[in-house]
Amino acid sequence: MRGSDSRTGSLFSYVDMESRVRGDHPLRVIREITDAALSSLDEDFAVLYPARLGRPSIPPERLLRAMLLQAFYGIRSERQLMDRIEFDLLFRWFVGLGVDDPAWDHSSFTKNRERLLEGEIAGKFLRVVLAHSRVKRLLSSDHFSVDGTLIEAWASIKSFRRKDGDDEGGDGSGDGALGRNAERNFHGEKRSNETHESTTDPEARLYKKGDGQPARLCYIGHVLMENRHGLAVGGMVSQATGTAEREAALALIDAHRGRHGEARRLTLGADKAYDVTSFVEDLRTRKVTPHVAVDGRLSKTGKPRKTVIDGRTTHHPGYDISLRCRKRIEEVFGWTKSSAGLAKVKVRGRSRVDAAFTLTLAAYNLIRLPKLLPDLIGAVP
Template sequence: MRGSDVRSGSLFSYVNLEVRVRRDHPLRVIREIANAALVSLNEDLEALYPRRLGRPSIPPERLLRAMLLQAFYGIRSERQLMERVEFDLLFRWFVGLGVDDPAWDHSSFTTNRDRLLGGEIAAKFLQAVLAQPKVKRLLSSDHFSVDGTLIEAWASIKSFRRKDGRDNDSSGPGRNAERDFHKEKRSNGTHRSTTDPEARLYRKGDGQAAKLCYMGHVLMENRHGLAVDGGISLATGTAERETALQLVASRPGRRRITLGADKAYDVRQFIGDLRRHNVTPHIAIDGHVRITGKPRVTAIDRRTTRHPGYGVSQRCHKRIEEVFGWIKGSAGLARIKLRGRARVDAAFTLGLAAYNLIRLPKLLAPPA
């Protein structure tokens, strides 16, 4: 018998979201770990919301779970996220909304999100996830890798104007008039973006275009390739090495560790600083030939490269590109839609936590 295509409404709904989500769905493991981490952050979340009269805000736990979904599924805007929460039962279950609960307005969601991003909750959430007992046993405490990547700022190159205001703009209709940069020398010392003043004009290498951007950094443990720390800095030529030292110095304990990195970190001052921090530098050798025809003198010597662990660290270091690839590709942070270093740092750090969570279902699954 052919089924009818006629839709009839019902007076009552008896949908149980817990039943609708299959038992082996990866989000079940992720939600369990995320909820345990949020419980440990209860005091920090309470401090963001002083007790006073007024309407209750969006619960910060639900807000953060919604932000994780935005990273998991690469949802490009808050408006699209709220539309997805409205009709997707899986999203409602993960966030903690009932079937009959209305989704939030996207403007209210954005306002509450900005409060959450400004409270250093992202960094604390990342550490709370890593502190879970079932996650902590996956981490290496001896072998790490570090690297940096460019995060393009949400600002046009046309907004990069002189600080003294003496720009020779061509008059044109509209707010997006033509901008003539011909024969104009631009630098971060004399210019800054009027849209995002903390963004810096930077290019990764010779022959590449200069862009307004920030620099993202990740410290990864080498056993399973999970991000254990990271953040955003201003884009400068020394930011990668300076932030790497900060990440190493902030680690708990003072036992000797190894640190893998690419040849951009092969600088004598940086290598010396690592050794003073009780870190064995497993840095790739920068042996490029100079213009004079002589090879560059490396700061890595045989006392490091002669050990088999040096080659292992170099192989494991390549996995850090998977972290950057997922954050910039799947999570959509290649060009971040936030302005200001603090907010960009919070979104990037939350992206690191989301990357770890998306990896955990397979890492925690029992062997077949």
């Protein structure tokens, strides 16, 4: 007998959300770790959302779970995210909404982002995820790697104008009377970060990664990775400068040691861009062994470039192991930029970009956990 294709409405809903998500779904492990991390941030949320008269806000726990889903599934905008939460039972279950609960408006993210930024919630969330008892045992306490990647700013190259306003005329060199997105003629114009800045995102800097690469308005995202399983244990965003990667590496190492109080010697793997005498010496004064790749390029005179990475470091077997392990940090950058959508960030200002980048690093760690903790798969009925 052929079934009917007609649609009938129902007066009541008896859908059990738990029964609609299979027991071995990877999001079950992620949600268990996420809920435990958010519970440990309860006091921080209480400070940011003080008890007072007025309408209750969207719970910050639900906002953060939704932002994690946006990174997990590479959803391009918060408007699309809310559309997905509206009809997807899996998304509703993960966020904490019932079948009949209405989804909130996408503008709630904008209104609450500043509040979460003020409380440094992204960085705290990353740290409490790493401090979870099941996650902590996965981390190496001795061997780390560091690297940086360009994050394109949410600003057009046409917004890169002279600080003194001399290029604001209406003759085709600026917008002037020509309206929005007018033609710009850059030929013969020397532009630098000293004389120019973006009118859209003043903290973004014009920068290029290497010779032959186009210059873009961007930031640099930095990651400190532990070498055992390739999880990100620290991250930050800086303005794009030639020394930013080395300065951020030292800051990340100092922050990690400051939190854990470790006085023992560490190893730090890095690519040849970090083979700079001052940086290597700074690591050694911090009791960090510099497992840095040797920059063997020849100078213009044909002489090998000077390096301070000598036999004291390279003769150890751990040096070659660190150089192999450090390449896994590219997997972190690849996922955050291609899957999570941070190749071109959609917020402006270094502090906001830093929060988005740090939360994405936490999402990367979480999405790795179902494979690293297979004993938890199927543990929840």
